[in-house]
Amino acid sequence: MIEVRNLEKVFQKDQSEVRVLEDISLTIGEGEFVSIMAPSGMGKSTFLNILGCLDKPSSGTYILDNVPVHEMNDDELSHIRNKKFGFVFQSFHLLPRMTAWENVTLPLIYSEADANMKAKAVQVLEAVGLGDRVDHLPRELSGGQQQRVAIARALVNDPRIILADEPTGNLDSKSGQEIMGIFKKLHGEGRTLIVVTHDREVALLSDRIIEMKDGRISSDRPTAQALTEVAL
Numbered sequence: 001m002i003e004v005r006n007l008e009k010v011f012q013k014d015q016s017e018v019r020v021l022e023d024i025s026l027t028i029g030e031g032e033f034v035s036i037m038a039p040s041g042m043g044k045s046t047f048l049n050i051l052g053c054l055d056k057p058s059s060g061t062y063i064l065d066n067v068p069v070h071e072m073n074d075d076e077l078s079h080i081r082n083k084k085f086g087f088v089f090q091s092f093h094l095l096p097r098m099t100a101w102e103n104v105t106l107p108l109i110y111s112e113a114d115a116n117m118k119a120k121a122v123q124v125l126e127a128v129g130l131g132d133r134v135d136h137l138p139r140e141l142s143g144g145q146q147q148r149v150a151i152a153r154a155l156v157n158d159p160r161i162i163l164a165d166e167p168t169g170n171l172d173s174k175s176g177q178e179i180m181g182i183f184k185k186l187h188g189e190g191r192t193l194i195v196v197t198h199d200r201e202v203a204l205l206s207d208r209i210i211e212m213k214d215g216r217i218s219s220d221r222p223t224a225q226a227l228t229e230v231a232l
Contacts, residue, residue, distance in 0.1 A: 168180065
């Protein structure tokens with residue numbers, strides 16, 4: 001489903017170049033649940049943004065469903081981003097003056113007019129356990145509930161791939177466990193999940209853990225192997 005080869009990302013800072021990603025090569029199959037781990041500043045969020053077509057690599061190839069994404073223009077990237085991906089961020093990114101269901105409909109507004117937008121939004125809110133909060137504003141919801149709204153927003157276009165950047169980072173442990181339970185359910189439904197995290201407990205819920213250091217992949221192994229190594 002996803003294949004990247006020799007991917008690099010370089011930013012210009014003053015008169016110098018900052019190499020954020022260097023020689024990244026990997027494949028992610030359909031239906032996998034993958035965690036990407038690294039300390040802050042090691043390139044994991046930049047890599048996730050490239051996978052989600054929010055950013056472009058400086059060099060290298062990115063193939064998605066046999067299509068060379070790295071050759072696409074901005075309009076083409078926007079189209080594929082809206083059709084194939086759902087995004088969940090650490091900071092929720094909910095619009096404060098919009099209700100839960102209105103926030104959920106935003107991807108539908110950007111894709112095409114739909115007379116059933118509210119019905120779709122309510123359906124996915126019910127699926128994440130917020131059927132009784134559809135008319136609430138973000139300030140009337142707990143952190144865990146706000147993240148559920150963000151997950152519902154990611155699901156409303158029925159994407160095949162969910163990208164999550166530190167989805168439990170702003171939550172207490174109980175809320176974080178509930179959110180990861182939703183992700184496990186989505187994975188069980190056949191969706192591909194790619195989660196960026198610095199929390200090993202979160203990573204151990206996935207099938208595969210990719211670790212990054214200094215913009216490179218330092219380790220790529222099945223979670224079962226990582227658990228065995230910890231036990232030893």
